[in-house]
Amino acid sequence: MKIYILKVPSKLQPAKKITKYPKHNKDYGVEQDFLKYLTKHQKLITDDPSKAKWHYLPIYWTRWHVNHNYGNNGTEELQKIVNNTIIESKKTFTICQYDDGPVVNLYSTKLFLASRKSYHGIDIPLLCSEHKIPFIIPKKRYLASFMGRISTHVCRKSMYDLLCDDPKYRVYDGDFETNKFTKEIISSYVALCPRGYGGSSFRFYEAMQLGVVPLHIGDLDVRPFKKWINWGKCSIYVKDANQIKKTLDTYDQIRLLEMGRQAKIIYHSEIKYGKWGKYIIKVLNE
Numbered sequence: 001m002k003i004y005i006l007k008v009p010s011k012l013q014p015a016k017k018i019t020k021y022p023k024h025n026k027d028y029g030v031e032q033d034f035l036k037y038l039t040k041h042q043k044l045i046t047d048d049p050s051k052a053k054w055h056y057l058p059i060y061w062t063r064w065h066v067n068h069n070y071g072n073n074g075t076e077e078l079q080k081i082v083n084n085t086i087i088e089s090k091k092t093f094t095i096c097q098y099d100d101g102p103v104v105n106l107y108s109t110k111l112f113l114a115s116r117k118s119y120h121g122i123d124i125p126l127l128c129s130e131h132k133i134p135f136i137i138p139k140k141r142y143l144a145s146f147m148g149r150i151s152t153h154v155c156r157k158s159m160y161d162l163l164c165d166d167p168k169y170r171v172y173d174g175d176f177e178t179n180k181f182t183k184e185i186i187s188s189y190v191a192l193c194p195r196g197y198g199g200s201s202f203r204f205y206e207a208m209q210l211g212v213v214p215l216h217i218g219d220l221d222v223r224p225f226k227k228w229i230n231w232g233k234c235s236i237y238v239k240d241a242n243q244i245k246k247t248l249d250t251y252d253q254i255r256l257l258e259m260g261r262q263a264k265i266i267y268h269s270e271i272k273y274g275k276w277g278k279y280i281i282k283v284l285n286e
Contacts, residue, residue, distance in 0.1 A: 002053060005056050006092070022202055027063075030095055030276075096111060115201075116220065126202055131209060134183060155195060156196070159171065162242065170188065185206065189260070191207035194218060195217065201216065208271065223235060
């Protein structure tokens with residue numbers, strides 16, 4: 001299989017965006033990482049669009065939309081450029097981290113989304129910079145924990161109301177310092193990872209990196225590449241917060257520790273920057 005990288009103006013690949021999230025994150029994401037992956041694997045690339053099975057639209061959607069008032073400005077210009085760039089939408093794909101997707105009309109383009117909000121799109125990881133592991137590893141204190149904003153989705157409020165008074169759980173609503181956030185996750189057998197404005201959560205993959213079982217809570221199961229990755233081996237999923245306690249009651253500490261070890265292995269071998277791109281190729285080859 002060969003991929004042709006569509007030519008886009010440099011302004012559609014901004015060098016940076018005006019804000020960073022999460023706090024510790026460098027201004028780098030899956031949109032930049034896949035283009036880097038592809039250019040490192042030159043055998044996948046052709047300079048002749050007629051010889052390519054797929055055309056890749058390498059727009060940095062997140063940087064563009066954040067820099068244009070979070071998708072409220074610049075869409076007319078973006079749409080015109082997209083219309084002039086896409087050769088054949090049915091054989092075009094793009095990578096998008098932005099929660100609202102590309103925003104403009106891409107016609108039949110195949111969308112790989114890091115935080116989809118509907119049933120449209122193919123899931124990919126929502127990644128950020130890795131955390132530093134504490135020199136002294138904290139002991140396990142909680143069955144499960146969450147630190148972050150509760151207001152971004154109703155499932156977070158439900159989770160908070162159900163768990164805030166239970167001593168087995170640590171649920172904190174508000175801002176946090178990065179080192180404290182890291183230690184709280186490591187102090188838990190399970191990291192509660194409710195969806196936010198988007199359908200996914202950076203926290204899910206942060207927990208994996210730190211060797212803790214991520215429990216995704218949300219109406220959409222956005223764990224990516226299910227055909228190739230056995231997510232039941234290293235993570236848990238529930239549709240809503242009411243299922244958290246009943247679900248975790250079926251897991252003992254030994255099993256959760258092993259799942260956490262598997263989560264770390266899978267993160268570093270299959271999911272982290274530079275690794276997950278191979279699954280895009282698998283999907284496109286099908």
